[in-house]
Amino acid sequence: MTSFLLTKVRYTPRHRQRSRRPPMSHDRNMDTIKAKLAQARSVTVLTGAGISADSGVPTFRGADGLWRNFRPEELASPEAFARDPRLVWEWYNWRRGLIATKRPNPAHVALAAMERRFEHCWLITQNVDGLHRAAGSENVSEIHGNIWRVRCTGCGEVTENREVPIPILPHCGACGALLRPHIVWFGESLDPDDLERSAAALRSCQVMLIIGTSGVVYPAASFAPIAKAAGAFVVELNLDPTPNSGLVDLSLQGRAKDLVPRLLD
Ligand code: BJW
Ligand code: ZN
Numbered sequence: 145m146t147s148f149l150l151t152k153v154r155y156t157p158r159h160r161q162r163s164r165r166p167p168m169s170h171d172r173n174m175d176t177i178k179a180k181l182a183q184a185r186s187v188t189v190l191t192g193a194g195i196s197a198d199s200g201v202p203t204f205r206g207a208d209g210l211w212r213n214f215r216p217e218e219l220a221s222p223e224a225f226a227r228d229p230r231l232v233w234e235w236y237n238w239r240r241g242l243i244a245t246k247r248p249n250p251a252h253v254a255l256a257a258m259e260r261r262f263e264h265c266w267l268i269t270q271n272v273d274g275l276h277r278a279a280g281s282e283n284v285s286e287i288h289g290n291i292w293r294v295r296c297t298g299c300g301e302v303t304e305n306r307e308v309p310i311p312i313l314p315h316c317g318a319c320g321a322l323l324r325p326h327i328v329w330f331g332e333s334l335d336p337d338d339l340e341r342s343a344a345a346l347r348s349c350q351v352m353l354i355i356g357t358s359g360v361v362y363p364a365a366s367f368a369p370i371a372k373a374a375g376a377f378v379v380e381l382n383l384d385p386t387p388n389s390g391l392v393d394l395s396l397q398g399r400a401k402d403l404v405p406r407l408l409d
Contacts, residue, residue: 173394174406180351180377181407186264188349189255190367194356194382196273198249198401201242205358206384221330229313229322236325237309240291244308248279251355251404256280258408266345270357270364272327285338285345287364293326302326334363346371353407354380356400359388368392 181187193203203209204216214235218224225232248256256279259265267284269276272291276284294305294314298321305314305323314323328334346352352371359365368388372378380388380395381403389395396403 170396170398173396174403177351177379177394177396177407178409180379184262184350184377186345186349187258187262187266187351187353188345188371188376189258189265189267189353189355190357190364191255191267191269191271191276191355192357192359192364193271195249195251195400195404196246196271196275197356198251198399199246199275201246201271201273201275203356205360216330220327222332225324225329229324232325233310233312233314236291237312240310241308243273243291244306246273246275248275249401251400252276252279252281254405254408259283261408264345264348266341266349268342268345268364268367270361285342287328287334287338287342289325289327291325291327294323295326297322297324339363342367343370346376347374349374349376352376352378353404354378354382354388354392355404356382357386357388359386 193201197203204211206212219232219235252275255267255276259267259281265283267276267281269284269286270288272286272289274286274290274292276286292304292306293302294310295302296316296319298316299319301316301318315321316323346367347370349371352368354368357364359368365387368378368380368391372391377394378392380386380392381398381400382389382395383397383399385395385397
């Protein structure tokens with residue numbers, strides 16, 4: 145039995161740990177964002193694990209995050225997979241099993257509705273859980289991949305795979321080589337098409353929303369400065385302050401599932 149299977153993950157939604165009453169300025173700031181959105185033709189959104197935390201998917205960092213119990217370099221790097229593919233696949237099987245039970249929350253649903261509201265709306269997500277597409281979003285770049293896709297380490301073919309649990313170790317039906325999760329691990333490059341599409345959306349938007357990301361993982365950590373330099377009004381929605389908070393035009397603290405639907409009231 146592998147170490148993470150023995151580790152009992154304590155996952156307590158943040159809202160149960162402390163209650164936050166929105167300050168008065170919250171409403172004023174919300175009105176400012178709505179006014180900016182009302183004038184915008186093009187909106188770009190960047191999401192991170194915080195938006196799916198409201199669906200019960202653990203985040204990576206922080207008191208209840210995955211990296212508190214698991215070391216990233218042991219599980220989310222090509223070196224880790226080369227060293228012990230069984231361990232890595234067992235971790236992904238555990239996460240696939242967890243995510244399979246989760247559903248999109250009102251924040252995912254509101255972002256899907258935004259596509260219909262604006263002439264141009266592009267969603268860049270670092271999340272691999274597929275919950276944005278499950279909510280109905282179509283204009284999405286999943287820049288860190290998708291946990292429901294596998295890639296052949298031999299022929300490179302990418303296929304959808306929703307087996308839970310996936311038989312370990314999985315092999316390619318076409319060439320017989322080992323399959324890996326179609327996920328971008330540390331030290332790996334992102335898909336150039338995703339990067340190009342994201343850069344175009346960041347440079348052309350009038351409003352950028354950054355929702356539920358700690359803003360420490362590159363290249364996504366550089367997206368807010370790109371949009372800001374191009375003249376966008378940049379808004380952060382997060383439970384806590386982040387390195388982006390000092391850079392953005394407005395930073396609202398709260399839970400994604402409460403704040404995001406209010407933007408479209
Ligand atoms: C809520 C909430 C609620 C909670 N409502 N909010 C040194 C300097 C600069 C860069 C590097 C460096 N050394 C290496 C690098 C590059 C590296 C990197 O950035 N490392 C940093 C950690 C320093 N990046 C890469 O390697 C990337 N590739 C790359 O850059 O290629 C070129 C290159 C390679 C090597 C060297 C240099 C260049 C690839 C990055 C791939 C990241 N993949 C992961 C793991 C995938 C595994 C998997 O999922 O199976 O993707 S890392 C992990 O972090 C995951 C996430 O997508 C990503 C971002 O995390 P996110 O979403 O921000 O989550 P959290 O948990 O951090 O934050 C949650 C936030 O939500 C918090 O702020 C909460 O407050 C908030 N929140 N509940 C609202 N209800
Ligand atoms: Zn193959």
